[in-house]
Amino acid sequence: MALGHENYKELVLRLAITDFKLRYHASVLGYVWAILKPLLLFTILNFVFSSIFNFKNSGTPLYSLELLTALLMFNFFAEGTTAGLASLLSKAQLVTKIYVPRWTIVLASTLNSFFVFLANMFVLVIFFAIYEKVPSIGGVLLFILYIILLYILILSFSFIFSPLYVRFRDLSMIWEVCMQMLMYAAPIVYPLSLIPENLQQIILLNPLAFIIHFAKQGLISDHFAKPLNLAILVISCIAIFIVSIFLFQKNQRKVAENI
């Protein structure tokens, strides 16, 4: 139908900016929390794993830097999927009282997490400077590619599950638990090299683990994924994305009735 919503870009941005503003509106530190929260988590994990488990001396000298990179990426994934999952329900008014294309709502909600991630990238740069580590151009370019893939995964997840979440509120609980599991199923707090060789391959089958592992490896130790594996990852991410769009278009039709 011709609904005269010519300007989706502005709509998405406006919604995302509003979310971003609202998220920290009543806190003293405001936007600082966007950076502070992952940093605090990092401090705890860094303390636990480098002083107690002492990964630093087991072949990963820049463990803290790896941990921070991985943690920020995982944080992006966790916040993006959580916000994306709840997007249609939390903006129910935009679903039931007006027609805006529903994908704009999902996109805007995940975009908010992307803003937070971008802010965190400044912190990452500062940490790289502190550790006097200069990543290679290739590492940075691949990192950007991995971030794009990560965002595609977030969007795919949100497109598939946000219309379902309207009817099945259990999804948020299930996802919360899954997230805990994923955090330890991916090489975030531990270096992949610590795992037995044959298990490593299984862990890397998980696209999230693959992305996080090779993104931080590329930045920090110039260790890259095999081109074939990377190509498979890119293709499967795009395939998932296309499927998710189809599913979303199908499921969103009745979403207004089910809210």
Next chain:
Amino acid sequence: MENSTQKPQIAISVKNVSKTFIIPHDKISTLRGAFTSMFNKKDHDVLDALKDISFEIKKGEFFGIIGRNGSGKSTLLKILAGVYAHDTGSIEINGAISPFLELGIGFNPELSGRDNIYLNATVLGLTKKQIDKKFDSIVAFSELERFIDQKLKNYSSGMSVRLAFSVSIHANRDILLMDEVLAVGDVNFQSKCLNEFNKYKEMGKTVILVVHDVGTIQRYCDRAMLLRNGKIEMIGKADEVGNEYIYQNMSDEEKRIKREQEQERIGFEKERIQVEKEAEKLKGKELEEEKKRIENEKIKLEEERKNKVAEITSVEFLDKSGNVKNVFETGEPMGIKVDFKIHREVKLLNFGIGMHSAIGGCIFGYNTQIDKSPVYRNDNFVVLSIDELSLLKGEYFINVTCFGEVAEHVYDFKPKCKILTIYSTGTANKHGGFFLIKHEWKKPLTN
């Protein structure tokens, strides 16, 4: 799918649109619920909200949709807006349609008025540039210049409505959908909105209005559609459709009153049976005592009744052919029939009927004594006949009294014994006050 080349004079064309809702008995919102409900086959109802609806709206038309609650009018509006997907049929819309059904969508209490204007206007489809340009005009229309940088949560509800309406009229769409918007705001602001309505009319915009109030439809709309149980009952000139709606309401009201009376009767019956059953439960001496008590009561009541000289047994409204009716139209003939029983010898009886408006004020008070038409003892009913009931729409009730030769000898009095509902159609529906009195406006002959 804009289609402006084909049939440019048609703004909206709806063909054979149906919509069915599946209503779970207990809304399934957990996976467990979905799982268990797989084994219970019939756990939902199917509601046909719209059945095979087809109509066209021309460009520049003011089109009204009326119908009772649950007739499907809001569903139809939501389908037009794109909020609901229709199951079958096709909808063709030429021109930019306002996609919103409510004012102030996306408003957030934690944001300032300024931010909310930008947010709401973007949601309604304006670009930032357009909003920048219209911003001052939006603020000026809402009369909120001083508060624009305050948070919305500090606004009164009237203030937010003003802001919302102001943004929405600046959204500037060719086709506007409005669902009961006139119900909000104070009187001043309402009249401002109505002015804005007339401006739309002058600009040649298409407006689709969904309201309960027939008056609004008849005042503003060119054409209207009456929906009933998801079907189009009538479509045509707003005045005619409005009248049809009123007639429909009259017969529905009549049915409702009849049903209520029936239920009341059943209620009494049930109560009586209940009392008897309870009496049966008692045994021996207690039973005897109870029986005696009931018997005594009956005798007492009967005596009391007999002691009355006369008694009003029932009061009914009659239409012109003598059938009982409770809902009348302005200008209809009406009879008020009072049945009575005489228990003791009297020379003559007088009856009085007073009618009052439900919102206060006496309409009339007539009695047989003043009208010199007393009732003699062989009769058992009397009818007050009114040729033309010139009452305007509203609720009225009557008191009936029965007395002897002098008004001080009251034999029976039934206060508020019957409620009368009046509907008006056409211009009568737009008048204010209680009565329709013949009137005309005279102008100086020089013109």
